[in-house]
Structure formats: structure tokens, C-alpha cells
Amino acid sequence: MRIVVLAGGIGGARFLRGLKAALGMGADTTENDSTITVIGNTGDDITLFGLRVCPDLDTVMYTLGGGANEAQGWGRADETFVVKEELAAYGMQPTWFGLGDRDFATHIVRAQMMAAGYPLSAVTSALCDRWKPGVRLLPMTDDRVETHVLIEDDQGRRAIHFQEWWVRHRAALPAEQIIGAGAADATPAPGVLEAIDEADVVLLPPSNPVVSIGSILNVPGIREAVARKTVVGVSPIIGGAPVRGHADACLTAIGVETSAEAVAEHYGPELLDGWLVDEADEGTRVKGIEVRSRPLYMSDPEATAALARAALDLALELKEREPSGEPGAGTEARS
Template sequence: MRIVALAGGIGGARFLRGLLAAVGPQDEITVIGNTGDDIHLYGLKVCPDLDTVMYTLGGGIHEEQGWGRADETWSIKAEMKEYGVGPEWFGLGDRDFATHLVRSQMLTAGYSLSQVTEALCVRWNPGVRLLPMSDDRVETHVRITDEQGTRAVHFQEYWVRLHAAVDAEAIIPVGADTAKPAPGVLEALAEADVILFPPSNPVVSIGTILAVPGIREAVAAAPAPVVGLSPIIGGAPVRGMADKVLAVVGVEATAEAVALNYGSDLIDGWLVDTADEGAVAAVEAAGIACRAVPLLMTDVEATAEMARAALALAEQVRK
């Protein structure tokens, strides 16, 4: 079976680990990774979501933290502080830096982000084919108003430095309108047997991927059933601050509202947590098959069970 999953960072990566545990060796998983939170730091190209997927599936992730490398050292960060060179609010460990150095050197040499990602994955052997959503530069910016006035800040600054504590007024995926899907993305969607939306952020992860012209259309047109998993449980994001960015696009932070926002033209099935069983009827009324199952990714087995439920629902809605 050919499974295609759209994925953001931590939540997406953890779901993919469960998915890998749920499928067999004959199944092929292609991951279309969000690159909207990529950022240039110290002259290097940093791709937090791609790296989180790569490190998580490749066994190099810092488990408790969910991002960055295990057994990390922080010498460069300490040195940057001594040099007075920022940003101080973004944590890049030494091991992580190596990835950005290799990536940046390859990009400068003329390789595309897809090619670089494939090269990095030779080492990490993540068990999936990891494709960036686009080889073109897309950077999500967030419009805010604070004591410095109204301005757009990089998503990472909003998320990591400001902890989303300032109201977001708009989410702007700069460059997305002219970006092209990376090689293989549209083909993977067209040839998929199942398409999954992991419980990633519906606005700044899945939403950004869908904002690349051609990808939303390819998902909608794909013959494969499309099944998503709610990142919202009991009216709050399981992890992260999805509610903050959902508000900007006028979507309530509920399992039901997120499903309806994707809409039945995009998704065929939707999993909500058992805590949100009350949402099932409303989602189904909108033409989206819905089941309530436990959605807490407490460990790999619990996550694999979620993946199995998603694949089972996909079979039920297959035309």
C-alpha cells in the first residue's frame, strides 16, 4: 500500500513513528513535509519540521523535548552569546548545526532542497520517503501588533520567542503563492492508496503545505481516501499552540471545527478523540465519515493504534 502523509514537526513526526509500527514492510510511506517554518540563521538554512521528522524516525531525536538531537552539546550557542550574535531565543545545538551546515553547503553547491533532504536521509534512514512540500523558499510570517507597532515576524519568532502570547492577526506564508510542489509531491498524491493528515497544526503545518498551489487540488482530486486525525482534544491542542493560529483563520479550537474547515471536498474521514465523541454526528452531517478513538500519542503502540484506526477508516470510506 502506498501511503502519503502531510506532516509538520513534533506531532507529525510522532504520528509517523506510530504509522511505521502499524504498517508492513511492503507498504511505502511518502511524507510531504512542511517547510514554511524554515528559517535562515547564522547564514544557514534550517528546516525544523523536516529535521524533526528525520531525527524522530532516524533515532536521533531528543525524546523528551520532541525536537533537536539526543546527546546534544551547546558550545556554539554559548559562543554566540559571547560574540553577542543572536537570535538567543532559537536553540540550535552543535549536532543540529552539523545538519544545517551540510544542508547549506549542498544548497550553495546548487542541489535542490529535495536532493539535499534525500542525501541527509541516506544517513538517517527514516523508513519513509521524505519530500519537502516545495524546493522554493516559503516562510510563514505572522502579523502582530505590540509596543513596536504592527509588523510581521517570522513564524519561529512568533512561536519560539513570543510563545504565541501576542495575538496573531494574520498568517502569511510568504512565497507560497509562487512556490511549486517539489518533484514527486503531486505524483505521490495521485498514486496514493491512502492520504493521511496526522494531528499536525492545521494552519501553520498542514495549512501551509496545502497553500502551495497544486497541492490542495491534488489532494482533493486524488482517488485515494483522505483521512485526518484531530490535533484538538476537548477544545485544546494536545501540544503546541494550534488554538492561537486557528483563531486567526476564524476556526474554533474544536475537533469538529477543524474537520469542517478542511471540508468534505478535501477529507473523506476524520478521527476525533473519545473525549470528543459528541462531535462525531456534526462531522458526519458535513459529509465526512467520523470515528471517536483514543488520540493521545502516549507511546509508539498507542500511536500505532491511532494509525490503524485511520487506515481502517480509509478502507471504510474508499469509493
């Protein structure tokens, strides 16, 4: 079975770990009858201190490779912050982004490879040679796409990098607009469209629907390719609040209510075939989308694996139902 997962950072990485567990792909298992291709969000990427930092790709890589800081969700386990302190002592900006020493090494390798002319997809593959995440991890694009956020503060109305808004301001500055700088001109990375085309099902983990999944879908060609498949998503909203992070601030910026129902409607039945909501949101109905309720909190490995299994089972069930195996044709019949 070939599964494609569009993933942001922590939520995507944990869902993927659950999916691997559900498929019997242990931490050390890299081969299985099933293959998982992860299309990772690169809209959060930022150049810091001359180094290209890819937070979402790295969170997936570290988490599946056993190197993540589990308590924090992002960054490396057993991390130290000597380089960061030293850069601050030199007066270097920014000081608000928490790059640890182990993490710095990843960015140094990436920067060196990119300076030598390798595209991000090749760099990611090389980094994964070490981490062996047990999935094929592809950046959504090799082109430079950056999510910027239009805000207004005492310095006026201006677009700042997503990370500055998210990390420095904790998404507390109202976002007037979320801009995918470079997205319109981007091309999917090599292998992305092929992986989607060849997939049996596509799963959307409970990643941020705007700046993670939305960013991936905005790369020209990806949304259309995904829409041709049987797609099941997991709601990142439980009982009207994001499970973690500030997805509510992102949804508000694009005029979408912070609810499991509204997020499914935002994805829309053209894209989404099935939608898992938490038991707290039982009774949610979305026209054209099969909604099921399950416990969605990824509170431990077992709960996470059960959630991933439920998403996959729903996808397979919906795929079965497709008269021709072409899910697009069946959308109306299911509504």
C-alpha cells in the first residue's frame, strides 16, 4: 500500500509515528509492504545566520528518526544552546529563535550542500541517510517559498516572516493576511506529483490547515493531484480550539471559524473525502465529506497509532466505495 501524508511539524510528525506503528513499521523498520511518502511543508523555512532552517522537515526527520526532543515536540533531544548564546554575545539577531547546537549541525550541513548547488530535496534525502525516518521525506518544493504574515504594530503595517509572528510574537499580533511568498511560482519537488499520483490514499494529519497543509496545497499542481485521490484528514481543532499551537489565529486571518466543521468546509469536498473529528465534536456534518468521530488526542503511542489506523481505515473504506476507483466521481454520491 502506498500512502502519501502532507505534513507540517509536530502534529504531522506524531501522526506519522502513529501511522508507522499502525502499519507495523517499528522504529528500526525501514522496509515494509507499505510505503509512506511524506510531503513536508517548507513555508516555515527561514534563513538564520546564513543557514537555511527547515523546521517542519526537521521535526519529521528527528521525530521519526528518534532524535527529537519529545517533551518539546521540536528540536533535538539532549540539546545544548552554546552557539546561540555565543551568537547573542556577538550581538547577532534574531535571538528569539531557539536553535540548539545539535540542530545547528543539521543547518550547517544543509547550508553547505545548498551552497554546493544541491536542491533541498537532495539535501533532505542526504540528511535522512543519517536519520532513517522510515518514510520517504520530500519537501513540497525545491523553490524558495516563505510564509509571511501581514501585521500592523507601532512600526506600521508590514509583512513579517511567519516565524517572527509565530515564535517571537506567539501569533498574538492579529494577522491581516497570510502570504505564501513565492508559492505561485513554485514547482513541486521531484517525486512529489508522482508519489501523489501513485498513492492509494492521501492522509492529512492534524497539522495547521493554513500554514502547514495549506502551504503545501498552494504549490501549483499539488492541490489538483491530491484532489484526484481518496483523502482523509484529521481535525486539528477539538471543541473549537486548536490541539496545540496557534491554528486559531491562522484560521481567523483567512476568515475561517475555529471549528472542526469549518476546517473541513475550508478544505472542501473537492479535496477531502473523509474527516475525523474528536468525540467532543460528534455530530459534526459537512456536505460531501464523510465525518467520523474518534478520540483525537495523540496522548500516547497507542492512542496515536489508533488514530492513524482509523484515518487509514476510513480512507480505505471510502476508496472501496468509489465506483471506479476515481474518488472525484463519487463525491456527490456520498454527500
